[in-house]
Amino acid sequence: MVIVLKNDASESEKKNIKSLLKSKSFKINEVKGEESTILAAVGKLAMDTREVEVLPGVEKVVPISKPYKMASREFKPENTIVEVPNNRGQIIRVGGSRLVSIGGPCAVESREQMLEAAQAVAQAGATMLRGGAYKPRTSPYSFQGLGEEGLKYLKEAGDKYGLPVVTEIVAAEHIPVMENNGVDVYQVGARNMQNFELLKRLGKLGKPVILKRGLCATIQEWLMSAEYLLSSGTEKVILCERGIRTYETATRNTLDLSSVPVLRSLTHLPIIVDPSHALGVRDKIPPMALAAIAAGADGIIVEVHCHPEQALSDAAQALYPAQFDKIMRDIEALAPVIGKEVAHIRAAENHEAQDEQTSENLKSESAKPQKLKCAFSGKKGAYAEQAIFNYFDDTAEAVETNSFDEIFQEVVDGKVDFGMIPIENSTAGSIYNNYDNLTRYEDISIAGAVTIRIEHSLLAPKGATIESVKNVYSHPQGLAQCSSFIKKHKLHCVDTVSTATGAELVAEKNDISCAAIANARNAKIYGLQVLAQGIENNPTNYTRFVIIAANHVKGMEKKIKQLGEKKPNRASILFTTKNEAGALFDALGIFKEANLSMNRLESRPIAGKPWKYWFYSDVVIPQEAKNPVKYVEDFTEKLKTAAEDIRLLGVYAE
Numbered sequence: 001m002v003i004v005l006k007n008d009a010s011e012s013e014k015k016n017i018k019s020l021l022k023s024k025s026f027k028i029n030e031v032k033g034e035e036s037t038i039l040a041a042v043g044k045l046a047m048d049t050r051e052v053e054v055l056p057g058v059e060k061v062v063p064i065s066k067p068y069k070m071a072s073r074e075f076k077p078e079n080t081i082v083e084v085p086n087n088r089g090q091i092i093r094v095g096g097s098r099l100v101s102i103g104g105p106c107a108v109e110s111r112e113q114m115l116e117a118a119q120a121v122a123q124a125g126a127t128m129l130r131g132g133a134y135k136p137r138t139s140p141y142s143f144q145g146l147g148e149e150g151l152k153y154l155k156e157a158g159d160k161y162g163l164p165v166v167t168e169i170v171a172a173e174h175i176p177v178m179e180n181n182g183v184d185v186y187q188v189g190a191r192n193m194q195n196f197e198l199l200k201r202l203g204k205l206g207k208p209v210i211l212k213r214g215l216c217a218t219i220q221e222w223l224m225s226a227e228y229l230l231s232s233g234t235e236k237v238i239l240c241e242r243g244i245r246t247y248e249t250a251t252r253n254t255l256d257l258s259s260v261p262v263l264r265s266l267t268h269l270p271i272i273v274d275p276s277h278a279l280g281v282r283d284k285i286p287p288m289a290l291a292a293i294a295a296g297a298d299g300i301i302v303e304v305h306c307h308p309e310q311a312l313s314d315a316a317q318a319l320y321p322a323q324f325d326k327i328m329r330d331i332e333a334l335a336p337v338i339g340k341e342v343a344h345i346r347a348a349e350n351h352e353a354q355d356e357q358t359s360e361n362l363k364s365e366s367a368k369p370q371k372l373k374c375a376f377s378g379k380k381g382a383y384a385e386q387a388i389f390n391y392f393d394d395t396a397e398a399v400e401t402n403s404f405d406e407i408f409q410e411v412v413d414g415k416v417d418f419g420m421i422p423i424e425n426s427t428a429g430s431i432y433n434n435y436d437n438l439t440r441y442e443d444i445s446i447a448g449a450v451t452i453r454i455e456h457s458l459l460a461p462k463g464a465t466i467e468s469v470k471n472v473y474s475h476p477q478g479l480a481q482c483s484s485f486i487k488k489h490k491l492h493c494v495d496t497v498s499t500a501t502g503a504e505l506v507a508e509k510n511d512i513s514c515a516a517i518a519n520a521r522n523a524k525i526y527g528l529q530v531l532a533q534g535i536e537n538n539p540t541n542y543t544r545f546v547i548i549a550a551n552h553v554k555g556m557e558k559k560i561k562q563l564g565e566k567k568p569n570r571a572s573i574l575f576t577t578k579n580e581a582g583a584l585f586d587a588l589g590i591f592k593e594a595n596l597s598m599n600r601l602e603s604r605p606i607a608g609k610p611w612k613y614w615f616y617s618d619v620v621i622p623q624e625a626k627n628p629v630k631y632v633e634d635f636t637e638k639l640k641t642a643a644e645d646i647r648l649l650g651v652y653a654e
Helices: 011-023 111-124 148-160 172-180 196-205 219-231 259-266 275-279 282-294 321-338 348-362 383-392 404-412 432-440 476-481 483-488 499-509 521-526 556-563 583-593 628-639
Strands: 002-005 027-032 037-042 058-062 082-085 091-094 098-104 128-130 165-168 185-188 209-212 237-241 271-273 299-303 372-377 396-401 418-425 444-453 457-460 471-474 492-495 514-518 529-533 542-550 570-577 597-605 613-620 643-652
Touching: 002 011, 011 027, 011 037, 091 098, 098 111, 098 321, 111 128, 111 148, 111 321, 128 148, 148 165, 148 172, 172 196, 185 196, 196 219, 209 219, 219 237, 219 259, 237 259, 259 271, 271 282, 275 282, 275 299, 282 299, 282 321, 299 321, 321 444, 372 383, 372 404, 383 396, 383 418, 383 444, 383 542, 396 404, 404 418, 404 432, 404 444, 404 542, 418 432, 418 476, 432 444, 432 570, 432 597, 432 613, 457 499, 457 521, 471 476, 471 499, 476 483, 476 492, 476 514, 499 514, 499 521, 570 583, 570 628, 583 613, 583 628, 583 643, 628 643
Parallel strands: 098 128, 098 299, 128 165, 165 185, 185 209, 209 237, 237 271, 271 299, 372 396, 372 418, 444 643, 471 492, 471 514
Antiparallel strands: 002 037, 002 058, 027 037, 082 091, 418 542, 444 542, 457 514, 457 529, 570 613, 570 643, 597 613
8 A cells, every 4th residue: 555644644653553553564665855855654464554545744645556576666656766786886777867788698608708808898988798608598409507606797797888787687696706706796587587586585685676577477477587686675666568379370479569668557667678589589679679769768788799690599589789789879979869869878087086086085984985066057847857867867856947148157166066057949940148258258168969859838826727827937948839829729938938837827817818838837836737749930949068077176176087988079179260361161070170070150249349259169080089078179270270269169979
């Protein structure tokens, strides 16, 4: 059952409720949500819910109707995030706003093979390394794995490239040797999905477990197996769809991608997809990997082998490194469409910097690592806040400000670590105020960038209808992006600092003639109703944000480095041209000579200098550049021959 507590429930009342449930042998999990606190209680004995409903501090009791209790969304409404640490001080989160990828060979065959495979998948963007040391093969004469020797090779390769390791466990007696060799994530294969004794032993470890769907298992049977893990002690369960057996013979199995959205409604557990075992043919795997992400999966697990023709197992379905690299680049392109970012492993040198900082902190017992602060314009629920969540996951606190100018000032003053500012929208165009701020604040650098999809809704107080609305509140960009809807309904526009600020103002007014254009999640935050969704002019509506940092603030260089989870591939540059004919043409020629593809060029007037302009440029750094920072710095030196007042705003990853 789920016990929803009253907002004013005291600690003594909560203790009394827990005491009663424990006396009835219920296992209790306290979950604190944004609006309320619940107690999720699971027990083997039946209990009259009225015994709990009458207790002080209880708002209501909701029985769990599903046969699986702890795995159900009734038990835990919020999505579970499974955390997997690596040896570089980084936490890989499965189930959050970032997409994870697990790559590596089916079986560990040698030390050299694993080191080569780990390097390949790490360079492509994998966040974990897979490899089987104990292989459950259909034929007793097939390669059975290297056992403990294979575990040692797997762990060595993973540690070298900062990749937590995933390996399949086929028998409970292998648990001690796997623990001793540092296995990070235990994988339960399809054949063992209903090996309940194994599941109970694994659950007691409290380690992350990937639970693959059985060959002929229903979704309910699959979730019941997850229940064995959860009820035995672990909260770190990841479901993996890997195809089921049907009458179809064109592929190895049938990949049931419909299970992903179905599971989303039934369970809070994260979901990944294994297209390798479903398809069984390497050239069929990439499109299904992308389809899995589009369906809502939190990541993929695929087989990658540097020499698949020599593989000792599953050779036909092992991807070449180049194929895996292409998949990762395609997922990077797809991620903004579904409102997510792709997770990456932090570079080794960043780990060293973090270790230095950790050592400094340990010098004082009172010194504790502080969460990064990132400022944004507007209120809770703004798109910029969503961009912070997407980029930083949960490693940064979102700090509200009243304007873009205030963000820049807060960053320069060192009151926050970073600022999240929108720079352009795919339909409404550039946010010129922020281009101007980048020219004015000389101590500001760009540390990163993120793109999110913008989906607008019309939000109004309870009782309002579209017909009753006369005035609409939103940021000017939001109003511009929904101009067709506004024109159709003859609405009067009122500018606000942000879309979320508009929602807050409408909630305060509580007038059915007033509505806000904002993200639908603002309805829950500010107690409004959604009158219409998807009202933007163009459904392919995206906003690009950049993350700004101060150049001069002590320790900022280390903080920026910690963001560099992947190789820089973008640069932003400010420059002015000489007052002569063809000056801009000559400057752009330097860009061409350096093979810098320009995907943004904006001109902004220079205050106090009539008819003089700053040129803002975003460029793509060639993949072959071994040292992107030096490559761009060398370019800026050449640019000085054709331009003036050059400022390198940042070299960063996007």
